[in-house]
Amino acid sequence: MSKLTMDKLVALCKNRGIIFPGSEIYGGFANTWDFGPVGVELKNNVKKAWWKRFVQEDNSCYGVDAAILMNPRVWEASGHIQSFGDPKMDCKNCKTRHRADTIIENFSKGTVSAEGMTNEEMEKYIAEHDIKCPNCGKRDWTSIRKFNPMFITSRGTLEEDADKVYLRPETCQGEYVNFLNVQRTMRAKIPFAIAQIGKSFRNEITPGNFLFRTIEFEQMELQMFCKEEDSMNIYNNYKEKALKFVKDLNVKEENLRFHDHDKLAHYAKAACDIQYNFPIGWQELNGIHHRSTWDLSRHQEYSGKNLQYTDPFTNEKYTPNVIEYSIGADRLTLLLLCEAYDEQQLEDGETRVVMHFHPAIAPYKVAVMPLIKKLHGEKAEEILTILNKEFMTQYDESGSIGKRYRRQDEIGTPYCVTIDDDTINNGTVTIRDRDTMQQITLKVEELVEYIKEKIKFI
Ligand code: ATP
DSSP states (O other): OOOOOHHHHHHHHHHTTSEEETTGGGTOOTTOEEEOHHHHHHHHHHHHHHHIIIIITOTTEEEEOOOSBOOTHHHHHTTTTTTOOEEEEEBTTTOOEEEHHHHHHHHTTTSSOOTTOOHHHHHHHHHHTTOOOTTTSOOOBOOOEEEOOSOEEEESSSGGGOEEEEBOSOSTHHHHTTHHHHHHHTTOOSSEEEEEEEEEEOOOSSOBTTTTBOSEEEEEEEEEEEOHHHHHHHHHHHHHHHHHHHHHTTOOGGGEEEEEOSSOOTTOSEEEEEEEEETTEEEEEEEEEEOTTHHHHHHHHHHOOOOOEEOTTTOOEEOOEEEEEEEEHHHHHHHHHHHHEEEEEOTTSOEEEEEOOOTTTOSOSEEEEESSHHHHHHHHHHHHHHHTTTSOEEEOOSSOHHHHHHHHHHTTOSEEEEEOHHHHHHSEEEEEETTTOOEEEEEGGGHHHHHHHHTOOO
16 A cells, blocks of 8 residues: 555545535635535544543543633633743744744753743754754744734624633633532532533644644543542553553554653643654644642632532542543544555455444445446335434445445445345345455345444444
C-alpha cells in the first residue's frame, strides 16, 4: 500500500461525503471543517461508542451537557483570563505564527524555561542564540505580542452596555461548576465522575493538519472526583481504560503509546498522553491528568460557594481530587480514518481503497443492491425498508456490482446485501463482508439479527 498522507485523506473525505472544507463556496474558512452525510454518522458513532464505554457501562459516571457560554468568572477561576496574552511572534519571511516560549524551550531542548521571562527577555534570548523559524529556517521575527487564546463575543443588545463573554476553550469547567448539583441530585458517593461531550473553541496559534488541530472541535471528557489516597490508582486505571478503548476500536497496538509528562503544571500530580502514529508522526490523541484539588479549590475561591464533599459514613469534609480523561472527538475520528485506510491490490490487477472501520463506528452498516434494477428493484426496496428501521442503510442500484462494492468499501460499509432471482424465488440474499470480500447466503428474515450481532461494540 502506498503511504497515507493527509492530502490523500482530505481528498477521499471530500469526494465521499465524509468531510468538506468549511464555508467552501466562499473560498473556505481556514481550519474549519464540515462533516458531510457520511462523516456525521462516523463522528456520531465515535461519540456513542465513547459514551457507552465510559458513561453507560460505569454506574459511577454521570453525564451532563453544560452551556457553552458560561459566567466569565469561570474563566478567571480556570486561569484562562490571567493567561490571556500567550507570547507570540510571526515569521516575516514565511508568515507563520509561533509561541516565543515554545520556540525557546524547543531550542534549548527543555533546559530553559521561558515561563517567567518577559517579552523583552525572550526577544533577547532569541536574538542572542540566533533562533530561526522552524518552518523556513530564516530569522526574521516580528516583536513578541500578546495572544488571546479564547474567542470573545458579547452579551447585551446595546453596544455600549455589552459585556464580554467567551466561547469555552474546554468543556471540563461545565463539570466542575455542576459538581454539587450532580452529587446531590444523583446521591453520588465519591469516587464518582461527571462526563460530557461538547464543543470547545480555541484561537490556536498553529492550527492545521486537517482535523488534528482546529479552532472549533468537540471534546469527550470526564472528571473523576476522588479521595487523595485513591487518586493514583484511579489515574492509572484510566490510563489503561483509555488505551483499551482505542484498541477495542480496532486500532493496532503498535500505533499507540503512552507518553508520560516529565514537566507538570504546578498543581498536577501526574499527566500522561496517549499518542498515535499519525501520518504527521507521533502526536497526542488524548490526555489523562491528575489535577489534585486545584479545580474545585479555585471555583470555591472565585464563587464563594463551599464545594466540599461530606463523607456520608464518617462525616469527614474534604475537597476531592480530580482525575481528568479528555479526548477530542474530531481527533479520534481523524485517527480512525487514518487507521482504517487501506489500499489493496486485487487479483484482477485493480486497486481497491477500503476503510476497515470497526463495524460499530462504520457510517453505514449495510448497503442494499438489486442485481438488476428492472428485475429486482422492487424487492430490494422492500428489504431496504426492513433494514433502515434498524440501521443506517445505503441503497445503490447503479453501475456494475463490482463498482458498487468499491463505493461502499471507500466509506467502510461492512456489509453489502445483493438482491437477485434467489431472493424472489427462495427468500434468500447474499451478504458480502467488506474485509474478507467473502459472500454467504442468508434468509431475508435472518438479516437484521445477523447484522446486529456483528456491529456490536463491547
Ligand atoms: P494539544 O497539546 O494537542 O494542544 P492539549 O494538551 O491542549 O492538546 P487538552 O486541553 O488536554 O489538550 O484537550 C484534550 C483533548 O482535546 C486533546 O487530547 C485532543 O484530543 C483534543 N484537542 C485539544 N485541542 C484541540 C484542537 N485545537 N483541535 C482538535 N482537537 C483538540
